[in-house]
Amino acid sequence: MSKDYNDDIAFDTLDTTAFEQMPYKEQLQVKEKYIKSLFNREFLPIVPNPVPRGYRHKAVLSATNVNVNNNQQIRLGLFIEGTTKIKPKLGHFLHDKEIDLVFETVEKLLIKYKHKAYAKNYRQGIIKHVMIRKSFKTGDLMVIFSTQLNNFPNHKKIVNELIALHPNVKTVIQNIHKKDSKFVLLEEQRILYGKGFIIDSIGDIDFKISANAFYQINPMQMFNLYDKVFEFAGIEKTDVVIDAYSGIGTITLLASKYAKKVYGLEINPASHKDAIDNKRMNQITNAEFILGDVEHTLENFTDKVDTLIMDPARDGASLKFIQTVLKLKPKKIVYVSCNPDTQERDYKQLRNFYNLTKILPFDMFSYTPHVENIVLLELK
Numbered sequence: 001m002s003k004d005y006n007d008d009i010a011f012d013t014l015d016t017t018a019f020e021q022m023p024y025k026e027q028l029q030v031k032e033k034y035i036k037s038l039f040n041r042e043f044l045p046i047v048p049n050p051v052p053r054g055y056r057h058k059a060v061l062s063a064t065n066v067n068v069n070n071n072q073q074i075r076l077g078l079f080i081e082g083t084t085k086i087k088p089k090l091g092h093f094l095h096d097k098e099i100d101l102v103f104e105t106v107e108k109l110l111i112k113y114k115h116k117a118y119a120k121n122y123r124q125g126i127i128k129h130v131m132i133r134k135s136f137k138t139g140d141l142m143v144i145f146s147t148q149l150n151n152f153p154n155h156k157k158i159v160n161e162l163i164a165l166h167p168n169v170k171t172v173i174q175n176i177h178k179k180d181s182k183f184v185l186l187e188e189q190r191i192l193y194g195k196g197f198i199i200d201s202i203g204d205i206d207f208k209i210s211a212n213a214f215y216q217i218n219p220m221q222m223f224n225l226y227d228k229v230f231e232f233a234g235i236e237k238t239d240v241v242i243d244a245y246s247g248i249g250t251i252t253l254l255a256s257k258y259a260k261k262v263y264g265l266e267i268n269p270a271s272h273k274d275a276i277d278n279k280r281m282n283q284i285t286n287a288e289f290i291l292g293d294v295e296h297t298l299e300n301f302t303d304k305v306d307t308l309i310m311d312p313a314r315d316g317a318s319l320k321f322i323q324t325v326l327k328l329k330p331k332k333i334v335y336v337s338c339n340p341d342t343q344e345r346d347y348k349q350l351r352n353f354y355n356l357t358k359i360l361p362f363d364m365f366s367y368t369p370h371v372e373n374i375v376l377l378e379l380k
């Protein structure tokens, strides 16, 4: 993956302690202050997290080795912010409880079968990270082992013991992670058990989620976020809609109910493939998914666009993308962002042609400094 379109490193692998001691109400105030300082205008009150703790349905722990009676033993934990060190620790108050129980078992099994964390200098051990996702609807779990080598000794025994203890684990994947990369998962993978994906549902639409695809980590707040996206967008039956940065097609397929036609634009092949499968699985005919960098895909767009919904990764949109948006001139832009700094930067490029009519922050990532924010821009 050449481009930094993967947020794993920022959200998933760090032990962020700055907000942990702060009462929840105060966290919301700090986040509102930040939005106010950034946009310097009226905004709607922040939507509190329905489940401020234990909301993470996707979690990553990384592997390290510790000395036990003069022997190296594997442990799982999170990176200490600003360092490359991993603090061995199981269990995190932001993780869904069942995910943490599975992590405990995974660590025990890795110790039992004498696996070690991959250590660059010592060329021993293959385990780099372990990622777990859980479906909100079905409770099914996906476990992914990220390993330095193709060969994963004793993986059959590990998988069998894991699923015997946790029958909700419906698929286990090995991600082969040979490069030195800050990303938790790379492209090459092998399915060790199950189908290689889990299914979640939003309203009456089912979504297949693969290991490498993007899916919001906080499902309860995701439902609230999407409701507001559609309220702001006010899509009409004759509208052509673009969902830029569409992931596995959640917003695209939900929008297809209201629109004449929806296009989902996504760069990550795994997410794009899931989106196409999701369209087929739900028998939706007025949605189309296009693989590639939105910057280029949008340039080649010839249809009239009524509404643009955009939800980029933390680095926001490119100037070239914004310039193309200004040529297409959609009546409405609903800009969803997990990094209001870049959202505000991008808004500045649009403000001569668009009125900023609504701002609504969401507390999607409680006990961390991150803020999710939606703005509605209407063509002047």
Ligand SMILES: C[S@@+](CC[C@H](N)C(=O)[O-])C[C@H]1O[C@@H](n2cnc3c(N)ncnc32)[C@H](O)[C@@H]1O
Pocket (backbone or CB within 6 Å): 005, 006, 214, 215, 216, 244, 245, 246, 247, 248, 250, 251, 265, 266, 267, 268, 271, 292, 293, 294, 295, 311, 312, 313, 338
């Ligand atoms: C924050 S996620 C949003 C996904 C989706 N809207 C959702 O709610 O699940 C951002 C998505 O943008 C994709 N992405 C990042 N840069 C891109 C680019 N230049 N062109 C197309 N997609 C991109 C990422 O792969 C990721 O799936």
